[in-house]
Amino acid sequence: MVNLSKEVKVSAETLKDRLVDIRRQFHRYPETAFEEERTGEYISALLEKQGLEVNKNVAGTGVVALLKGSQEGKTIALRADMDALPLQDIKDVDYSSRHPGVCHACGHDAHMAVVIGAALLLIKYRDRVKGQVKFLFQPAEEKPPGGASFMIEAGALENPAVDAILGIHTNPYLPVGSAAFKKGPVMAAADLIHIKIIGSGGHGAAPHQAVDPIVAASQVIQGLQLIPSRMVDPLEPVVVTIGRIQGGEKFNIIPREVELEGTVRTLNPRLRHEVREMIEKILGGISSACGAQYELEYIRNYPVLMNHDEITGHVIEASREILGEDHTVILEKPLMGSEDFANYLERIPGSYFFLGVGPEEGSPIYPWHHPGFDINEEALPTGAALMAWAALNLLEKL
Numbered sequence: 001m002v003n004l005s006k007e008v009k010v011s012a013e014t015l016k017d018r019l020v021d022i023r024r025q026f027h028r029y030p031e032t033a034f035e036e037e038r039t040g041e042y043i044s045a046l047l048e049k050q051g052l053e054v055n056k057n058v059a060g061t062g063v064v065a066l067l068k069g070s071q072e073g074k075t076i077a078l079r080a081d082m083d084a085l086p087l088q089d090i091k092d093v094d095y096s097s098r099h100p101g102v103c104h105a106c107g108h109d110a111h112m113a114v115v116i117g118a119a120l121l122l123i124k125y126r127d128r129v130k131g132q133v134k135f136l137f138q139p140a141e142e143k144p145p146g147g148a149s150f151m152i153e154a155g156a157l158e159n160p161a162v163d164a165i166l167g168i169h170t171n172p173y174l175p176v177g178s179a180a181f182k183k184g185p186v187m188a189a190a191d192l193i194h195i196k197i198i199g200s201g202g203h204g205a206a207p208h209q210a211v212d213p214i215v216a217a218s219q220v221i222q223g224l225q226l227i228p229s230r231m232v233d234p235l236e237p238v239v240v241t242i243g244r245i246q247g248g249e250k251f252n253i254i255p256r257e258v259e260l261e262g263t264v265r266t267l268n269p270r271l272r273h274e275v276r277e278m279i280e281k282i283l284g285g286i287s288s289a290c291g292a293q294y295e296l297e298y299i300r301n302y303p304v305l306m307n308h309d310e311i312t313g314h315v316i317e318a319s320r321e322i323l324g325e326d327h328t329v330i331l332e333k334p335l336m337g338s339e340d341f342a343n344y345l346e347r348i349p350g351s352y353f354f355l356g357v358g359p360e361e362g363s364p365i366y367p368w369h370h371p372g373f374d375i376n377e378e379a380l381p382t383g384a385a386l387m388a389w390a391a392l393n394l395l396e397k398l
């Protein structure tokens with residue numbers, strides 16, 4: 001297999017110009033969540049031309065393509081998300097977004113190009129594929145509840161049943177040529193809280209005749225910080241952030257109500273459940289002390305993204321073979337961001353990892369969701385080779 005890994009890597013390099021063209025085509029014509037029509041058409045036409053069995057319009061704009069290997073075996077899925085962000089592109093390059101106010105600023109254009117590249121490689125090495133490989137192009141990662149759950153509902157993991165799934169995300173802080181991996185929890189569960197504190201309005205000069213929801217809300221915001229600081233084991237990560245507070249009309253009027261909105265992040269499914277109860281308890285206690293009422297809406301968005309240890313182990317091994325030991329990074333810590341890839345991992349085992357897309361030395365690094373975000377396109381063949389090699393190897397080992 002050593003020679004084959006070298007061959008796959010060389011083949012991926014020869015695909016580079018093509019993958020760059022494909023990625024730039026996505027980048028020029030970005031589409032936001034659930035509107036990836038042109039993107040879906042482009043992918044299905046390309047893969048149909050390659051002779052794959054293609055299912056279009058899965059969960060709206062999604063595409064599922066199937067490659068049957070020359071030997072019987074299990075089924076591996078490779079997933080790419082398709083959506084761009086509602087953001088104005090500020091880059092001055094020939095592949096800048098042609099759609100005003102829409103931009104691929106999270107690298108999903110690269111994910112699609114990488115999975116297409118893996119498909120082209122696996123078609124080339126079909127005689128070495130022991131089983132099937134499914135290519136999942138999924139809409140709407142950026143917009144909860146996310147496209148993944150709709151893809152699952154639409155049967156993307158069935159017929160043939162998928163035994164393991166791999167997903168990739170660009171990382172501009174990781175040098176090009178490398179990839180990063182982690183077993184166990186990789187990304188957090190992200191829930192949305194919407195709180196209303198209801199008092200009774202009145203004159204700012206006579207607070208004793210009113211119930212002031214602004215004072216109550218300020219105590220609730222402080223009180224919620226007891227969750228990470230005093231209520232949860234300090235060795236368990238948890239974030240409670242209030243990102244929006246709204247209430248009041250004028251400096252001398254006590255308003256009737258205040259609205260708060262925030263996000264709760266956890267890495268432990270049990271704790272995720274408990275934090276909701278803690279919020280309820282704090283809200284109840286403070287509201288009652290202030291004589292106010294409250295309403296809590298708790299919306300569960302993406303679950304904890306939990307990588308499968310054994311499969312991640314195989315992918316790490318595959319990365320060491322194809323990218324080399326020096327370019328295979330093991331992450332020490334998970335991230336508190338979230339990803340709807342977690343929905344697939346609640347159903348079937350798999351692994352989610354990061355592809356280095358860091359810029360050339362001296363160029364600035366823009367974070368994800370920044371209007372100047374870009375990728376180093378040298379990463380496209382690297383990602384394609386890694387995905388294809390990991391799939392080939394997993395099919396041998398599962």
Ligand SMILES: [Zn+2]
Pocket residue numbers: 106142368369
């Ligand atoms: Zn994003």
Ligand SMILES: [Zn+2]
Pocket residue numbers: 106107108141169
């Ligand atoms: Zn993303």
